[in-house]
Amino acid sequence: MKECIKVKRLLSSYLDKETNITDTTIARLHLESCSFCKEELLRFSQVKDSILKKKRRALPEDYMLCRLQVELINEQLREKKISWLANMGNLSRRLIPVPVTVIVLSLIFLILSSMQQTSRYPLEEHILSGTQTTTETALGVILGAQN
Amino acid sequence: MNEDLLCIEQFLNGEEKGFEVLVKKYQDRALNIVYSIIGQDRESEDIVQEVFLKIYHNLKGFKRKSQFSTWLYRIIVNTVYDFLRKRKNLEGVSDDSLKETIATYPCPKDVLLMKEREAIIQKALKSVPLKYRTAVVLKDIEGLSYIEISRALRCSIGTVESRIYRARQFLREELIRLGGVI
Numbered sequence: 001m002k003e004c005i006k007v008k009r010l011l012s013s014y015l016d017k018e019t020n021i022t023d024t025t026i027a028r029l030h031l032e033s034c035s036f037c038k039e040e041l042l043r044f045s046q047v048k049d050s051i052l053k054k055k056r057r058a059l060p061e062d063y064m065l066c067r068l069q070v071e072l073i074n075e076q077l078r079e080k081k082i083s084w085l086a087n088m089g090n091l092s093r094r095l096i097p098v099p100v101t102v103i104v105l106s107l108i109f110l111i112l113s114s115m116q117q118t119s120r121y122p123l124e125e126h127i128l129s130g131t132q133t134t135t136e137t138a139l140g141v142i143l144g145a146q147n
Numbered sequence: 148m149n150e151d152l153l154c155i156e157q158f159l160n161g162e163e164k165g166f167e168v169l170v171k172k173y174q175d176r177a178l179n180i181v182y183s184i185i186g187q188d189r190e191s192e193d194i195v196q197e198v199f200l201k202i203y204h205n206l207k208g209f210k211r212k213s214q215f216s217t218w219l220y221r222i223i224v225n226t227v228y229d230f231l232r233k234r235k236n237l238e239g240v241s242d243d244s245l246k247e248t249i250a251t252y253p254c255p256k257d258v259l260l261m262k263e264r265e266a267i268i269q270k271a272l273k274s275v276p277l278k279y280r281t282a283v284v285l286k287d288i289e290g291l292s293y294i295e296i297s298r299a300l301r302c303s304i305g306t307v308e309s310r311i312y313r314a315r316q317f318l319r320e321e322l323i324r325l326g327g328v329i
Binding site: 009011012013016018043044046047048050051052054055056057058059061062063064065067068071072 | 167170171174175178179182183188191192195196199200203265268269272283286287288292293308311312315318319322
């Protein structure tokens with residue numbers, strides 16, 4: 001029984017032919033006389049067989065290479081992007097808000113001036129309709145029209 | 148100088164061809180190891196891609212003290228462990244693969260049986276604790292010797308021996324429980 005416990009621990013490596021000469025001899029001699037350990041060895045070998053018989057997966061020959069090429073190109077692009085930002089000096093990064101502000105201000109100016117233009121037409125129509133209006137407003141509109 | 152080292156030399160001298168040969172040679176081995184450990188097809192391919200990217204970037208740092216394949220196996224194992232750590236799924240067992248296989252292959256009877264058997268083995272493998280599973284996969288799927296496994300996993304031969312023994316015990320119980328592969 002004591003030997004069974006010892007041999008049982010050896011069975012897995014015995015099956016893989018990884019035991020040293022002494023252990024191999026011990027295991028072999030014991031297995032000749034012990035049906036319980038023999039049965040145990042058989043079960044281990046069935047487990048090993050079932051894993052060995054497991055279907056192996058295979059990729060198309062160039063599949064991984066294509067994936068790697070795409071990934072390496074993406075990496076290079078990412079690096080370029082990062083290095084472009086890194087190459088921009090502090091001054092240039094600080095100057096970025098200037099054109100942005102100029103664009104925003106010009107947009108605001110354009111919107112406001114177009115609003116002013118649209119608000120002039122009702123007044124002119126009002127004067128032309130002949131109804132009374134204040135002198136200052138009427139004069140302003142007329143002078144504006146003359147200019 | 149062996150073939151792998153020649154390819155590495157070639158690559159380090161600026162010829163991508165050397166790297167391409169290595170990828171073609173090892174892609175299926177890497178895939179089978181990864182798939183046997185994690186059991187998910189698409190993720191396995193992503194992990195293999197990550198492994199080869201790491202190799203591409205770090206080949207300069209490869210010390211030729213060990214074989215290229217040992218270095219590769221170490222990278223594979225580390226990348227798989229990182230992936231599983233991220234997933235917080237270290238010892239998780241999912242029934243999905245089994246259900247999926249049985250549901251999507253309702254055609255000829257023997258094909259179904261084969262797929263079912265495949266799924267059962269994969270499920271049994273997934274039930275084995277990760278460290279034991281890795282050792283048994285390197286042994287039985289990749290056919291490495293105990294000494295090669297000990298180098299890849301950076302542990303003693305005794306540890307490898309005991310991990311494989313434990314893995315097979317787990318597998319035996321699980322295969323019997325899942326019904327009839329043994």
